[in-house]
Amino acid sequence: MIRNLLIITGVGLLLAVVGIGGALALGGRDLARHDWVWVLTDDGDRDSVRIERGGRVPPDVTRTLAWDGGERLLLDLPAEVTFIQGADAGVTITGPAGVVETVRLNDGRLVMDEDDDRAEHAYVRWGRGGFRAWSDTDRVKVTVTAPSVTAFEIIGSSDVSIRDYNHPTLALTVSGSGDVEVEGQTRSLAVEITGSGDIDADRLAVTDAAIDITGSGDVRVGPTGEVKVDLSGSGDVDLTRRPGRLAQQVSGTGDVEEY
Numbered sequence: 001m002i003r004n005l006l007i008i009t010g011v012g013l014l015l016a017v018v019g020i021g022g023a024l025a026l027g028g029r030d031l032a033r034h035d036w037v038w039v040l041t042d043d044g045d046r047d048s049v050r051i052e053r054g055g056r057v058p059p060d061v062t063r064t065l066a067w068d069g070g071e072r073l074l075l076d077l078p079a080e081v082t083f084i085q086g087a088d089a090g091v092t093i094t095g096p097a098g099v100v101e102t103v104r105l106n107d108g109r110l111v112m113d114e115d116d117d118r119a120e121h122a123y124v125r126w127g128r129g130g131f132r133a134w135s136d137t138d139r140v141k142v143t144v145t146a147p148s149v150t151a152f153e154i155i156g157s158s159d160v161s162i163r164d165y166n167h168p169t170l171a172l173t174v175s176g177s178g179d180v181e182v183e184g185q186t187r188s189l190a191v192e193i194t195g196s197g198d199i200d201a202d203r204l205a206v207t208d209a210a211i212d213i214t215g216s217g218d219v220r221v222g223p224t225g226e227v228k229v230d231l232s233g234s235g236d237v238d239l240t241r242r243p244g245r246l247a248q249q250v251s252g253t254g255d256v257e258e259y
Contacts, residue, residue: 062100063100063101064092066090069149070149071151072152072153073110073149073153074108077112078140078156079159080142081161082143083145084143084144085149089146090144091143091144094140094142095140100140110142150167151170152171152180154180154197155178157176157177157178161181163184165185165204166186168188169188169190170189171190172189172190172191174192174197175197176195176197179198181199184203185205186207187206188206188210189204189206189209191213191221192213193215194214195214195216197217198217202221204222206224207226209226211229213237214235215233215235216233218235218238219236219237222241225245226245229256230248231256232251237257239256242259243258
């Protein structure tokens with residue numbers, strides 16, 4: 001699978017070696033009238049690059065997955081995911097057709113099919129508005145609605161927004177580089193981060209919190225009751241409200257800040 005870091009690296013090299021010099025040689029007037037699109041294709045052992053004058057990116061499609069809800073949701077896909085607490089459970093996916101069709105939902109696990117043989121694409125558009133680079137997976141947007149999810153596990157690079165949350169407990173587990181934003185209310189919050197993922201829960205009204213970070217992930221939250229923090233590594237915890245009681249154990253360069 002094309003990963004974002006590899007895309008940006010490859011795009012930068014392409015532009016430096018081929019794009020800028022070639023485009024200027026061909027003529028700036030044409031560039032002023034027509035956008036150019038570099039299309040990078042990863043098709044197993046066959047990689048290719050083509051340049052399209054005035055090229056268009058294929059339009060997005062939308063797919064809906066049935067789901068009866070549940071108490072746990074695992075996300076393992078490089079996409080922008082919005083979770084909304086609501087009565088009517090379901091999943092809506094928007095993005096390039098070739099990517100959208102690889103998304104699978106099974107027993108509360110939302111993943112991309114790694115065994116799929118589809119070709120993957122990255123794009124660079126150069127026009128009057130400047131440069132823009134993106135991949136197929138960058139365009140994938142997922143909306144999940146369910147009434148009873150209280151535990152979220154984020155694996156890899158998913159960016160997750162949790163809205164309208166309202167349950168007595170909330171558990172957030174992040175493994176990798178995924179980022180989470182959450183707003184709503186809960187009585188007890190449990191956070192576990194392994195890796196570099198960040199959690200912003202400043203807009204979550206919460207009483208008690210237990211936070212465990214291994215790695216460089218950061219947490220921003222404002223509990224008002226009892227707080228327990230265990231840091232191993234360089235991760236930081238920003239407490240945006242003063243808790244009633246704070247117990248902390250820090251091994252490494254991480255910090256716990258109270259505001």
